Amino acid sequence: MEINEQVEKILAYGECCDHCLGRFFGKRSHGLTNDERGRGLRIARALAANQPYERFSGTCWVCGNFFDNIPQWAQKVAAALEGHEYKTFLVGCRVPPLIAENEEMVWSDLSLGEPEPFKSEVNREVGKAVSVITGKVVDFKKPDITVLLDPASGLVDIQVNALFFYGRYQKFERGIPQTHWNCRACGGAGCEKCNYTGKQYADSVEELIGRPVIELFDAENAVLHGAGREDIDARCVGTGRPFILEIVAPRKRSVDLAAVEAEINRSAEGRVSVALSRWSDRSEVETLKSSKAHKKYRILVEVDGQVPAELLANALNTLKGVTIQQRTPERVAHRRADKIRERKVLDIEYVGEQDGKFILEVLGEAGLYIKELISGDQGRTIPSLAEILQRPARVTSLDVVQVEGPQEGD
Structure with missing residues (x-):
């Protein structure tokens, strides 16, 4: 036509x-x-x-x-x-x-x-x-x-459109979750139990980093995306944990990262510290969250009864390099699927004692439950230090001392 x-x-x-x-x-x-x-x-x-x-x-x-x-x-x-x-x-x-x-x-x-x-x-x-x-x-x-x-x-x-930056954070204070938790009683609406804050915990790593960022960028919110997470009662020291902060709806965009880092560290001094590396983007968030990085922990272990040095050394050698069968721990079963996971203990060693407890360092694959590796979680983790020693054992404090970032591993 x-x-x-x-x-x-x-x-x-x-x-x-x-x-x-x-x-x-x-x-x-x-x-x-x-x-x-x-x-x-x-x-x-x-x-x-x-x-x-x-x-x-x-x-x-x-x-x-x-x-x-x-x-x-x-x-x-x-x-x-x-x-x-x-x-x-x-x-x-x-x-x-x-x-x-x-x-x-x-x-x-x-x-x-x-x-x-x-x-x-x-x-x-x-x-x-x-x-x-x-x-x-x-x-x-x-x-x-x-x-x-x-x-x-x-x-x-x-x-x-959001802005993103990449860095590592250290958490020096126990009892702080990584991200904001709504109050379990009211779901965030505010009630007597949470003093009408809507929060289960007064602060989080996300909020300690995000509050000054929201102000500097005149943003609506700030969301932390971490390479895994540590327990609330654990510190994160050493190399710190890789994270990306998403700055939601910023009205200002040309803010110097060095100034951002300085303000976060000033406002969160003694609780959280950050080292910011560069600007990032949304695609890297998926890479970070899906990365299976090895993590190293320093733990303080209490064992019932006397444990001769040779017995402890043999037990640690037994665990070193072993693949652990871990059923979802009871402490997280309410929010995670009940299944058996296999994770490897890459290294575990004795580094000293403190107040009659053993200081151990553990290098494990991503997703290895360290507390259960020690306690056995009533038989849900096999093998465990408690099982090998044939006596109760428990972690009394835990510090994350090394977390690999994406493409930082071997």
Whole structure:
């Protein structure tokens, strides 16, 4: 079918603006806007029929003359972006169902193989107009802010994309969870039991790091993503634990990481310390959380009765290099699947004594339950130090002293 014939069939549906007429042939030729392409098609049609050329002046049945309002939409977007620091943006659009139905009907009826959707032209044309007003650049891959237009309601919604940074934290105080826990009694609503805070614990590593970050970036929230987690009653010292902090909806973006590190360490002094390495992104969060890094622990072990040095040494040699069968410990069974996991004890050694208790260092595969490796958890962990020694044993304190980050292992 000739183009002029296709144009006649399109215009037979009703009045059609140059933008929409041009979009039906949006991938034909180059260097033209759809508006220019549509005018060209009208001129070619008039020439072929030897009729006067008439500019479009009615109401487009496809889009309702949406494109006449591009300047107004651009002003709305620019106003919505005020107060946010950003270098790049991207415009998106919620296409009204009627417009989508109109253009798809023409595509299908006339078997048009080279159209451009309404959404694509809206995003591009509004984006260009906003860029002129603001001086900012469109970024299709990782924009600082995404703007969503809703032609049906006339509203603009902005989504401020998160910032991420990578670092390691040390936790010096026992009794602090890694992340915020809602109060078990009220689920976070606030009650007498939690003093109407909605929190099970007064603080967390996430909050101690996140509070100054929220203020520095004027953000809505900060979410900590860790490479595993230590128990609430454990410290995390030595190399510290790798983490990525997600800064949710920041209004400020150009904050120096050295200043961020200094402020976190000042505000959380004596409780938590961080060493920040670099900026990160969302894709690295998945890598970090799925990494199976080895971890090294220093533990204080109490054993009932007298344990000769030779007996302890033999027991540790028995555990070294062994794959442990661990059924989900009773202490976490309420929140984890009840199954048997196999984890290897890569190394375990005696390093001294303190107050009649043994100081041991254990290097294990990710997911090895250290407390149960010692106690046996009433037979749920096999073998265990208690089983080998044939007497009760328990961990009285635990410190994480080394955690590998992604791609930091052997």
